Amino acid sequence: MTRDRTSDANLIDGATRRLQSALQALEAALERRLNGTDEQASLADQIHTLDADRSRLANELDDAVARSRRLETANREVAQRLDAAIDTIRAVLGGQDR
Numbered sequence: 001m002t003r004d005r006t007s008d009a010n011l012i013d014g015a016t017r018r019l020q021s022a023l024q025a026l027e028a029a030l031e032r033r034l035n036g037t038d039e040q041a042s043l044a045d046q047i048h049t050l051d052a053d054r055s056r057l058a059n060e061l062d063d064a065v066a067r068s069r070r071l072e073t074a075n076r077e078v079a080q081r082l083d084a085a086i087d088t089i090r091a092v093l094g095g096q097d098r
Helices: 002-097
Strands: none
8 A cells, every 4th residue: 555655646746747847838838929929019010110111212202203204394395495595596696697
């Protein structure tokens, strides 16, 4: 009977150690999971910030492209007017030489 109690005690001790080890592994896994959740939240915040920056930069780029096109159009118009003015001046000066 003493032998059975000793054997039972050993079994219980072994089971207790395995249970404690399993609980420690579960706690470690839970901590890793919580840290992972924090990292995911941080990454989500970073993605949101990057998306907002991308949207802002896309708008700025659209504005800059539109302004560039307006300037190109104005430049062409000025060049045409200058060419016309030069032609008029040449015609006037050419008429004076005669």
